[in-house]
Structures are given as C-alpha cells and as structure tokens.
Amino acid sequence: MTPTRPVVNVDSVLDGVRFQGLPLLVTICAVTILVLDGFDIQIIGFAAPALTQEFGIERKALGPVLAAxxxxxxxxxFAGGSAGDRWGRRPTLIVSMAVVGAATLAAAMAHSLEALTFWRLLTGIGLGGTLPNATALMAEFAPPRWRSQAIAATIVGVPIGGMIGAAIAAEIVPTFGWRVLFVVGAMLPLGMAVWMYFVLPESARFLATRPDRHRDLASLLGRIFPGQSWKGDEQFVLASPAEEQSAGLRTLFSRSFARDTIAAWLVFLTNIFAVYAFFNWIAVVLTSVDLDIATAVRASFVFNLAGVIGAVANAWIIARYGSRWPLAAMALIAAAALWWLARLPLGGEASQALLPSLLAGVAIAGLAINAVQIGMYAVVAHIYPTACRSSGVGWALGFGRLGGILSSFGGAMLLSLGGSQGFFGGIGLAMVLACASLLLIRNHLPVMAAQHPKS
Structure with missing residues (x-):
C-alpha cells in the first residue's frame, strides 16, 4: 500500500513568514530593479532637449523615439508576464535586466534617430519584462500584513529612479552630453543582472505550481524557515480554487475576472498616459515657455519626489481603508492640480515669476498620479491568483503602455495645439477618466486587505 503523501498548503506556510531573511532580500532586489527601471524609463526624457539640438530636429520629431x-x-x-508564469519570475527578471543594460549601452553609441529608436525599442522590451515579474514576486514573498506596502515600496522605485536620474542628468547632460548619461544608465542594470543571478530566489508559490520542482521548493522553504525542513516528496498545494489554477489571457476574461480586467486596463491606459506625458515631455514643455534646461529637468525631480511621498502615504492609507476611495480621490486631486497648471499664463518673464506656483502644481500632480499608478500594481496583483498573476499584471501593464505610446505623440500634439495650457489640460482629462474606471473595479483591496490577500 502506497503511503499517503503529507499535504502542505504553501499559502498557509508562507503567510506565517516574518519580514526578514529571504523576503527582505527579495524586497531589496525588487526595489533596486525598479529604481534602475525608473532611471532607464525616463532617461530619454532627460536627454530630449539635447537630442533636438544634436540632431537638429523639431520637438515633434522625437515622437517615434519616445514611443519606441x-x-x-x-x-x-505581454511576453514577460507570460514568461514569468511559464518559466519563473527569477529567470525572466535576470534576462530582462540584461536586455535593458545591453540595449541602453548600444543606444549611447547611436548616431541616427533610426538607430536610437531601434535600441530604445529593445530597451523597452527589457523594461516591460521586469515590472510584472517584480510585482508578482513581491506579492508572493511578502508577509500578508505587509504585502500592499511591500508592493508599493517596490514600484515606488520607478519615481525614485526618475528622481535620481533627474538629479544626475541635470549635472551630466549640460556638461558631458546625453551619451554619458546613457552609459551610466547601461552599466547599472548589467551589474544588477549579474548580482541577481547569484542571490535572487524563485517564488515559492510559483514552484508550488510545478510538481517537477517540488524539491527546489522544499529547499527554498527550508531557507525561509531555518527551523523547519521539507523533503520534497510532500503534496504541495495552494489555496486558490482549482478552476483558477490555469494561466493565460482566457482566464483573465473568465466570468470571475472579466469586469475587473477591463476596468484595470482602462485605469492603466489613462494613468500611464499621464505618467509618461510628464516623463517624456515635461522638460520640453518647460523649455518651450522660456525656462532653462536645468530648471526643466529639476521639475522632473520634483514630480518624482512628490510621487514617492504620495505612493508611500497612499499605500499606508490603502492598507487601512481599502483601495477604492483613496485611489479615486487621488485621481481627482491629480485632475485638479493639472487644471491649476493649465490656468498658469506661462511664457517669457512670467514663467520665472510663476515658477513657485508651477512647481507646486507639478508636485501635487506628481504625488497623486504616482499614488494611483503604484496603488494599481497592488490592486491588480490582488485581483489574480498565483497561476495567472504575472500574466494578469503583464497584460494590464502592456495595455497601459498604449497610453504611454499615445503620450509620445499626444504630448506633442497637445503642446503644439494649446501650448502648456493644452498639455496640462489634456492630462487632466485623462485623470478624470482614470477615476471613473477605478470605480468600476469590483475586487479592490478591502480594509486591512494585506492580512487576507488572494493567494
């Protein structure tokens, strides 16, 4: 008679983890990944004014480079989310970071807009693979009590990276040019990929969905809980219902998830439009109203710094009061700040006189827009179970990137048709649409959701 294999509920085991050891190491890795991503995502925006000068082009000609x-x-x-669910979060993250570094280094040596556009396309592919897998890894490693805050702390690395990048760019670009900035932006992710290869573990919950890797899971659980041991011949299971244990796009549009999938995609579409309109165009917009490039780049620093503050504060609020109303309120605050910016009569000497009001509006917009963006990572990771979490996050982000692509061309159109007023007003409208979409999501993080998240 075959002895009964002991059943181990991996979700229950991991829900008892303390925020130290491997969970803390994963958090450090994930935050560092997103800091470097934030730098490389925004690096083209920091270099945009210098690019127009070097290549002798008008601002609107940068649209394809920004969109790439x-x-x-x-x-x-899309690809990275599916790869993370199929082959694991760890290898997908390592390969993605290596692609970011290699492509950014190649972009530093580009001598035509066509070459720069190609290398930025490859850089984007690498960047796109990191975000869903870093989010999924944090959702699956962090203790329940700290899960939404840990995801926020991870994703807040993007504005932190942008903030660091803005400070570095303000010093490097005017003196050494944009190519040196790109070299710096390449070396860091390449070094990070090597470091992750040696220290980053795979997700225990992912390993639980792969019977052929249960010995790896047993070893990993032994590292997470040094006082306990597993042999690897146990029957490892997750708490998710059996019908949710299939991954893929079809699952995202099943009866359980269809409404939330569509609504979340719309939030990401509109909010990412707002985020990338600032990332890509704020320096160009402000130099167009007669502010110098150093001041324009420092406005990016203000946007990102305020975004870090807003994201951290909002994560604390969401953990206690749920995500629906805090995120909706932040979207409306962003729309109000953008309306304020649209009313400022910028241009000539007035721009310098109105600089404090301008920076205050940029700060409030940055605080609220980034709070929505980073809060939505926690929401979308909460909506989906382990088997399709990377895919769910990846498809939401992939669809949202269409908003970023629209911002590359839409930012130029808004600026050319309505100046700075049209630019800020158009982004404000996008945030109103983001608020409406947020309210359509049913499966928001509830009050104190971090203690009882979806597995």
Missing amino acids: ALLGMALGA
Whole structure:
C-alpha cells in the first residue's frame, strides 16, 4: 500500500513568514530593479532637449523615439508576464535586466534617430519584462500584513529612479552630453543582472505550481524557515480554487475576472498616459515657455519626489481603508492640480515669476498620479491568483503602455495645439477618466486587505 503523501498548503506556510531573511532580500532586489527601471524609463526624457539640438530636429520629431520604448514595454509586459508564469519570475527578471543594460549601452553609441529608436525599442522590451515579474514576486514573498506596502515600496522605485536620474542628468547632460548619461544608465542594470543571478530566489508559490520542482521548493522553504525542513516528496498545494489554477489571457476574461480586467486596463491606459506625458515631455514643455534646461529637468525631480511621498502615504492609507476611495480621490486631486497648471499664463518673464506656483502644481500632480499608478500594481496583483498573476499584471501593464505610446505623440500634439495650457489640460482629462474606471473595479483591496490577500 502506497503511503499517503503529507499535504502542505504553501499559502498557509508562507503567510506565517516574518519580514526578514529571504523576503527582505527579495524586497531589496525588487526595489533596486525598479529604481534602475525608473532611471532607464525616463532617461530619454532627460536627454530630449539635447537630442533636438544634436540632431537638429523639431520637438515633434522625437515622437517615434519616445514611443519606441513604450511600444517595447507593451510587448515586454505581454511576453514577460507570460514568461514569468511559464518559466519563473527569477529567470525572466535576470534576462530582462540584461536586455535593458545591453540595449541602453548600444543606444549611447547611436548616431541616427533610426538607430536610437531601434535600441530604445529593445530597451523597452527589457523594461516591460521586469515590472510584472517584480510585482508578482513581491506579492508572493511578502508577509500578508505587509504585502500592499511591500508592493508599493517596490514600484515606488520607478519615481525614485526618475528622481535620481533627474538629479544626475541635470549635472551630466549640460556638461558631458546625453551619451554619458546613457552609459551610466547601461552599466547599472548589467551589474544588477549579474548580482541577481547569484542571490535572487524563485517564488515559492510559483514552484508550488510545478510538481517537477517540488524539491527546489522544499529547499527554498527550508531557507525561509531555518527551523523547519521539507523533503520534497510532500503534496504541495495552494489555496486558490482549482478552476483558477490555469494561466493565460482566457482566464483573465473568465466570468470571475472579466469586469475587473477591463476596468484595470482602462485605469492603466489613462494613468500611464499621464505618467509618461510628464516623463517624456515635461522638460520640453518647460523649455518651450522660456525656462532653462536645468530648471526643466529639476521639475522632473520634483514630480518624482512628490510621487514617492504620495505612493508611500497612499499605500499606508490603502492598507487601512481599502483601495477604492483613496485611489479615486487621488485621481481627482491629480485632475485638479493639472487644471491649476493649465490656468498658469506661462511664457517669457512670467514663467520665472510663476515658477513657485508651477512647481507646486507639478508636485501635487506628481504625488497623486504616482499614488494611483503604484496603488494599481497592488490592486491588480490582488485581483489574480498565483497561476495567472504575472500574466494578469503583464497584460494590464502592456495595455497601459498604449497610453504611454499615445503620450509620445499626444504630448506633442497637445503642446503644439494649446501650448502648456493644452498639455496640462489634456492630462487632466485623462485623470478624470482614470477615476471613473477605478470605480468600476469590483475586487479592490478591502480594509486591512494585506492580512487576507488572494493567494
């Protein structure tokens, strides 16, 4: 008679983990990944004014270069999310970071807009693969009590990276040019890929869905819980219902998830339009109203710094009061700040006189827009179970990147048709649409959701 294999509920085991050891190491890795992503995502925006001068082009000619990375990020999010669910979060993250570094280094040596556009497309593919897998890894490693805050701390790495990048760009670009900035932006992710190869573990919940890797899972659980041991011949299971244990796009549009999938995609579409309109065009917009490039780049720093503050504060609020109303309120605050910016009569000497009001509006918009963006990562990771979490996050981000692509051309159109007022007003309308879409999501993080998340 074959002895009964002991059943181990991996979700229950991991829900007792403390935020130290491997979970803390994963958090550090994920935050660092997103900091470097934030740098490389926004690097083209920091270099945009210098690019127009070097290549002798008008601002609108940068649209394809700006859109290339965003198109790549959409493709990378679709492919990277599926790859993470099929082959694991760890290998997908390592390969994605290596692609980011290699393509950014190649872009530093580009001598035509066509070459730069191609390398930015490849950079975007790498960037797109990192975000869904870093989010899934954090959702599957962090203790329940800290899960939404840990995801927020991870994704807040994007504005932190942008903030660091803006500070570096303000010093490097005027003195050494944009190519040196790109070399710096290449070396860091390449080094990170090597470091992750040696230290980053695979997700225990992912391993639980792969019977042929249960010995790896037993070893990993032994590292997470040093006082306990597993042999690898146990029957490892997850708490998710059996019908949710299939991955793929069809699952995202099943009866259980269809409404939330569509609504989440619309939030990402409109909010990413707003985020990337700032990332890609704020320096160009402000130099167009007679502010110098250093001041324009520092406005990007203000946008990102305020975004970090907003994301951290909003994560704390969401953990206590749920995600629906805090995120909706942030979207409306962003729309109000953008309406304020659209009313400022910028241009000539007035721009310098109105600089404090301008920066205050940029800060409030940055705080609220980034709070929505980063809060939505926690929401979309909560909506889907382990088997399709990377795919769910990846497809939401991939669809959202269409908003980023639209911002590459739409930002130029808004600026040319309505100046700075049209630019800020158009983004404000996008945030109103983001608020409406947020309210359509049914499966928001509830009050104190971090203690009882979806597995």
